[in-house]
Amino acid sequence: MYDASKRLLIKEKIKSLVKEIALSRARTSVGDEVEIEEDFTSLEVGQVLKNHMALIMIHGCAFRITLKLHFSLSQIQQICHHYYGLSSSGEVTEHQTIDFVKELSNMIGGAVAVVLDDVGIDTGISLPLCMSGFYEVFSDYRELDTPYVKFNDIWKLHTEVVQIYGTAQIEIRDEELAEKLLYMDNPSETDDEGGIDFL
Numbered sequence: 001m002y003d004a005s006k007r008l009l010i011k012e013k014i015k016s017l018v019k020e021i022a023l024s025r026a027r028t029s030v031g032d033e034v035e036i037e038e039d040f041t042s043l044e045v046g047q048v049l050k051n052h053m054a055l056i057m058i059h060g061c062a063f064r065i066t067l068k069l070h071f072s073l074s075q076i077q078q079i080c081h082h083y084y085g086l087s088s089s090g091e092v093t094e095h096q097t098i099d100f101v102k103e104l105s106n107m108i109g110g111a112v113a114v115v116l117d118d119v120g121i122d123t124g125i126s127l128p129l130c131m132s133g134f135y136e137v138f139s140d141y142r143e144l145d146t147p148y149v150k151f152n153d154i155w156k157l158h159t160e161v162v163q164i165y166g167t168a169q170i171e172i173r174d175e176e177l178a179e180k181l182l183y184m185d186n187p188s189e190t191d192d193e194g195g196i197d198f199l
Helices: 004-029 073-084 094-118 133-138 175-183
Strands: 035-037 052-060 063-071 123-125 129-132 149-158 163-172
Touching: 004 035, 004 063, 004 094, 004 149, 004 163, 004 175, 052 094, 052 133, 063 073, 063 094, 063 133, 073 094, 094 123, 094 129, 129 133
Parallel strands: none
Antiparallel strands: 035 149, 052 063, 052 123, 052 129, 063 163, 149 163
């Protein structure tokens, strides 16, 4: 049987990694005023948190992470118009707004994959998708310890004008391989601070 204390350390390390990178990439894309909040009493995974959500998967032999960014179109329009060279949020289309959040999720997922690869955990990412936030009610957030470890996390990225909820469903598929994560450097020292790039 795998050491329970080591399993707990791995769980906390991967949750911390995802949140630190999410905050770093949000600050790069939106501004240094972005803060993260983790202490919730009325919210939990599986609730409909916003009217839209962007989803990306980070997957490999050690981990499978389903990361979702839950957002409101009107709020995102207020922070992304300058990326498109527009003078006001009213000029931003729904398509542009969705692309902005999908690319943010892609940046977060890519940075997580890079850090995992750097410690010898081979990982890939899916293409980001966007869907109605209502579909969150169909997600299975049951936590497991067998036949594999599955657990969840939730947080909020926010400024004065925008709230983006982040949820992560994390599966540990190979605990011995995942243990390499315990010896990683600080992600802020190993990953690249790239901004949003629209192709």
